[in-house]
Amino acid sequence: MNPYQAPLAEMKFLLDKVFDAPQTWASLPEIAETVDLDTAIAIMDEADKISRELIHPINRSGDEQGVVHQDAKVITPDGFKEVYNQYAEGxxxxxxxxxxxxxxxxxxxxxxxxxxxxxxxxxSFTLYGSLTAGAALCINAHGSEELKEKYLPMMYCGEWAGAMDMTEPQAGSDLRNIRTKATPNDDGSYNISGSKIFITGGDHDLTENVIHLVLAKLPDSNGISLFLVPKIKVDDQGNLGESNGVTVGSIEHKMGLKASATCVMNYDDAQGYLIGSPNRGLVCMFTMMNYERLAIGIQGLGTSQAAYQMAADYAKERVQGVAAGGSPTGATSDPILVHGDVRRMLLNIRVLTEAGRALSVLTGQQLDIAKFGEGDAQAKASRYVGLLTPVSKAFLSDRGLDAAITAQQVFGGHGYIRETGIEQLVRDTRIAQIYEGTNGIQAIDFLGRKVTGDNLVALTEFVTECTDKLTSLTQVDESHKAKVIVLFDELLAAAKMVNDNKSTQPAIVNASAVDFLDAFGHILYGYFWLLMSDAASNEPDAEFASQKRYLSDFYIAKMLPKAKYHLAQVREGDSTVMSMPENLF
Known part of the structure; x- marks a missing residue:
């Protein structure tokens, strides 16, 4: 499998020229004191080196060896602990x-x-740190000062890990049915009893403690509360003590992510500590979930980038057939890159990946302003975070699987065997559409809560800002701008149709949500491509500017029309979806 190379030029271009990160950071005092563009570039260079030289070499071996549950311990593949230690130390x-x-x-x-x-x-490796960062974020936002002081330093330094414990066998997406109980103790702590399933990083040998954030119900309450439950008890001085009644029942045997420990967790009167207010556990957890859902979207984006690199390299090396009209070199066989269908597949992956990166940066920018900003800017960013988070999770992870499968197709028969490595990407990224809330649920949240929940106020505000920005661009084709603006108008019209009928047709949101989110995603990507093409026109690197123009033209011509299909599906409503009697299924 080819070594991974981070697309650093693309990343720096987005930060500096498309989204003006220096201006954003300068407007947020807490960030301005920490980072500027030069520092960010140096950090990205180091992250590229670590990803390429430290993390990527354990990807294949980790998949082949997998995680082992042995003698009540969860053992990660060879090399994971050593790499994690270096990663944490950095x-x-x-x-x-x-x-x-x-x-x-x-x-x-x-x-x-x-x-x-x-x-x-x-x-697989990246999930361990991602869950720890998310758990720490939740503790920092909602935990007491005592909890923050005791647990956060050890989690941030990587000596302790974090896990998010929500799902139970009878309660997946509908958490109202959880059965895990929390019984108050005289000292203010709680005894937690119950079981959870599908817990990513629930236990492992990378750290000496795992800090679980567990959803449970208080006695005589149907509300859901959130508790911090360490695997190993921690005394007042921060020292580890005895086991806390947190054990692993088993590990899941999965399609992919075989080096990521997905555990069944049991709690037998485990001592826990309330985070936030009683019966407000989901509110606290969703602070973490916003960031985690973006992270899982980025899992799909990372897969897309890796898949493109592997497929593009293969297409340049693999010799099969002759170019239409004859070989340009007179050879009897040409690299498959000369064939129109192979180019179509590679271009599909690339334009979706580069626009997806723009979506991730925009969402990260809005999260920063919502967290550190003030006044109207902070309020607007919070509204935009609400809109963009479910789209980032669902659209990025859907397109991530699409990219992995398309890249596998470029490899042909060689893509179906383990040696090339592309089939691992297909297996590993499939779960991203399912966990942290299935993509169907993300779409329902987007259309039902974030779009029609406020009668289109946030969506209209966002679309207006996008169309105003498009109008101001001077270095892109006017017809391309018009196509995207018209589609934004059609999106608002479709949203209004759903909003006007949601009371009389209660299933219309559920039946239309995925198509609406996909339409929004494809239109938004068209917007991003015009932003990138316009910004690149001023780049001194003529080849870079030319790439952006070619890719933008391809997206507008070949991919943007998908939005019309999805909008047509939304306009059809829910009648044909809901009309067939259940007994006929």
Whole structure:
């Protein structure tokens, strides 16, 4: 399998020329003191080196060896612990963490690019640090000062890990049915009893403690509360003590991500500590979930980038057939890159990947402003985070699987065997559409809560800002701008149709949501391509500018029309979806 190379030029271009990260950071005092563009570039260079030289080499071997549950211990593949120690020592686990408790305090706008590199290098490995960062974020936002001081420094430095424990066998997406119980103790702590399934990083040998964030119900309450439950008890001085009644029932045997420990967790009167207010556990957890859902979208994006590199390299090397009209070199066989169908597949992956990176950076930017900004700017960014988070999770992970499968097709028969490595990407990225809330649920959240929940206010505001920006561009084709603006108008019309009928047709949101999210995603990517093409026109690197123009033209001609198909599906409503009687299924 070819070594991974981070697309650093693309990443730096997005930060500097498309989204003006220096201006964003300068407007946020807490970030301005921490990073500037030169620092960000140096960090990305180092992240590329670590992803390429440290993380990527354990990807294949980790998949082949997998995680083992033996003698009540969960053992990660050879090399994972050593790589994790170096990764943690470099401060990467706490990259965006609060500096007050030992984090590096970096903006999410930069963090998404660092995350992408790590996911491109090895999905399984990167999940361990990602879950720890998310758990720490939740504790920092909602935990008591005592909990933050005791747990966050050890999590940010990577000596302790974090896990998010929600799902139970009878309660997947509908968490109201969880059965895990929390019984109050006289000292203010709680005894947690119950079981959870599908817990990523629930246990492993990378760290000496795992800090679980567990959803449970208080006595005589149907509400859901959130508790911090360490695997090993921690005393008042921060020292590890005895086991805390947290054990692994088994590990899941999965289609992919074989080096990521997915555990069944049991809690037998485990001592836990309330995070936030009683019966407000989901509110606390969703602070973490917004970031984790973006991270899982970036898992799909990282897969897309790795898949493109592998497929493009293969297409330049693999010799089969002759170019239409005859070989340009007179050879009896040409590299498959000369064939129109192979080019179509590679271009599909590339335009979706580069626009997807723009989506991740924009979402990270809005998260930073929502967290560190003030006044109207902060309020608007919070609204945009609500819109963009489900789209980032669903559209990026859907396109990630599409990219992996398309890249596998470029390899032909060689893509179906293990030696080339592309089939591992297909297996590893499939779960991204399912966990952290299935993509169907993301779409329902997007259309039902974020779009029609406020009667289109946030969506209209966002679309208006996008169309105003398009109108101001001077270095792109006017007809291309018009196509995207018209589609934005059609999107708003479709949203209004759903909003006007949601009371009389209660299934219309559920039946139309995926198509609506996909339409939004494809239109938004068209917007991004015009932004990138316009910004690249001023680049001194003529080849870079030319690439962006060719790719933008391809996207507008070949991919943007997909939005019309999805909007047509939305306009059809729910009648044909819901009309067939259940007994006929």
């Amino acid at each position: 401060g990467w686990v706490g990259f965006c963490g609060d500096p007050e408790f030992g984090g590096m305090g970096m903006p999410k706008m930069l963090g998404v690019l660092v995350d992408e590199m790590a996911y491109s290098a090895c999905n």
